[in-house]
Amino acid sequence: MALTLDRRRFLSTLGCSLAASPFVTPMAFADMPSDNRLVVVILRGAMDGLDALQPYGDPDLVRLRPGFDTGPAGGALDLTGFHALAPGLADLMPLWRAGQLGFAQAVSTPYRGRRSHFDGQDILEAGTAGEVPPLSGRDGWLNRLLAGLPQATGRTAFAIGRDDMLLLRGEAPASSWAPDAALDLTQATRDLLLHVYHDDPLFRETAEEALLLSADGPDKRKEGQDKVEALFTFAAKQLSGSARIAALSIPGWDSHRNQANQLRRPYGRLAAGILRLQADLGPVWDRTTVLAMTEFGRTAAENGTRGTDHGTGGTLVVAGGAVRGGQVWGQWPGLAEADLLDRRDLMPTGDVRSYAAWAMRGLFGLDAAFLTSTVFPSVEMGPDPGLLA
Template identity: 55%
Template sequence: MITRRFLLKSATLAACSAAAHPWLSTMTFASVPGDNRLVVIVLRGAMDGMDAVQPYGDKGLRALRTGLSVGPQGGAHDLDGFFALHQDLGDLLPLWQAGELAFAHAIATPYRDKRSHFDGQDLLEAGTGNDLPIDQQKGGWLNRLLQDMPNARAETAYSVGTEEMLILSGKAHALSWAPDARLSLSPQARLLLTDVYHDDALFREAAADAEAIGGSLPEDRMMGAKGPSADAVKLATFAASRLNGDTRIAAFSLAGWDSHARQQQVIGRSLGQLSAAILTLREALGANWARTTVLAMTEFGRTARENGSAGTDHGTGGAMLMAGGAVRGGTVYGDWPGLAEGQLYQDRDLMPTRDVRAYAGWAMRGLFGTEAGHIEGTIFPGLDLGPDPGILR
């Protein structure tokens, strides 16, 4: 018996899931002068930075997370005696040891308090502040970077997918096509959509058609990759093939980071995909990896306390991953705010101590020589770059 309460709850869950759905994954590319390369990976669904890079040296963490695994005793890999790398990012440890992997912690966009995936992702990709309503945020920050480069060949910028990424939308024209990607749904997701759309003929039929399309794309079309990381490997392989040519900027998204329940399974699977994407980029780029910077960022963090469903809810402060031969790795950047009473944002979230846009801005300045005033005034309007964190070699 489907009740109105169940439908409302299901619709809410569907809205959260949609923001992290693989159908929303797109890719963008651009050619600019020079040999340096920038890859931006948008992690849709709000990655829990305190799980990906665990501050186990802070005594407050265990009090907040009694059920989730914490630190080396929970299987994580120690990094520096204070932070530990989630066990499902363990394949990236050689990059950390080689100085090609770093993190920025306690970071966030200017987005606060409403905690909507869609609004948070729009603000992340727009690169703006809270001075305009979300629906008036026009254009993406990578597009504004291209406009600052007189020799950028914007006509070779592409958006690949069923939906254009805001991050490269704007005056610099972009061509578009749909990818050869797997649009599969888990049995649980199919059941949820069936319940949500049961009384809506239009959406019920559209969802059935989409499921049929997804089922028609076999695994052997995923460039030989198998398992849950197949899509991530394919995206990274294609991005590398372009970056080994004239392309110098690539952006794509990885979905599935929303971990309201069963976080250990959810984030473990997603971290495995992110790890696979980065390792694929490193291998496929070859010598060009030395001039590459990868920035993996998410719309917001998650609550410091775990909830009653072995997960975490939408939060504020989070973490950002940086990788590549151009990165000064082996470091967790940022000012740690602490997790004790009185140190959390609104007594629930990790307190942000720096704007995530500042790290992206300093990456642009180091990679492409972009003027600081242009970064603060046009690319990321309203941003205070602050001191150089020294994330690049």
């Protein structure tokens, strides 16, 4: 009886011995014919956009957050005379000065009301109009992007880790990989594996790719490198080759208490990851755009434990050599009580999906009608915010 085994199942079988930890963070990549690169970073846990990009020029910020150190007087770095950069992101200041870092303020997805991390992240990655997508048939907006590019070729689809990213889930071929998972095989075993599948084009290609990517895994990390930074190292290596899109995530942004300490590590990881891309991509950095987005913002006022709770409006971080940075995009709604959403949250004045749509239009020359009908159904792109140089 002939044995039929598809590529995903083949590598899933291999993955049983690879992903010993259930907390492996997956990454996803896709090949594209364009020379431009897009990196999407999901900041899981709801980053406090009013802390990352501090609107210290609004007098109500101090009223709402009397226990927080805010603005230049509190150690933040002045950006515009109205906005300041959180001290934890200070390493990114050279990018701001070089015009390779910017922020979109008061943005959100269409998700409202319940403020659930799980629902918020699903809606962010699905790119839908506010309702949680059904479990069956849900796909991600990056995958729909690939499906609309006839010349795009995806790597063989595979995922290693606890789960894959909804961003790239769908019918278009793409691949997932966790650099924490390594094929712990001797050289002789590797040679035997390739020999066994040498005459089978399906398995030979899959085995060769698995072994190649495994070689770029943890054994090749720089000594002392943080686990999340290692993801960016791996992403840069793929983007320096045939990959054109990378999607990954940074956890740890849920800051209900002692926010200053809670955010120190994720800020450091985000800054180090972006700078790792800049260093490792070399000249490719000039054609790269990084979008770091989160499922929703946090409350405008601090809570009783020096933290913030789940909110709505937040901040989009935009970086890269292809970016027209050194500026803050979007309309500022104000922090007066009457200006807040439900008298508690920063009022969204922009849709984070529209900024992503304009970035993809500029990077890959996509038609606006395709972006608003397929990639982000029903989104209103509005005027070009001018993200890209």
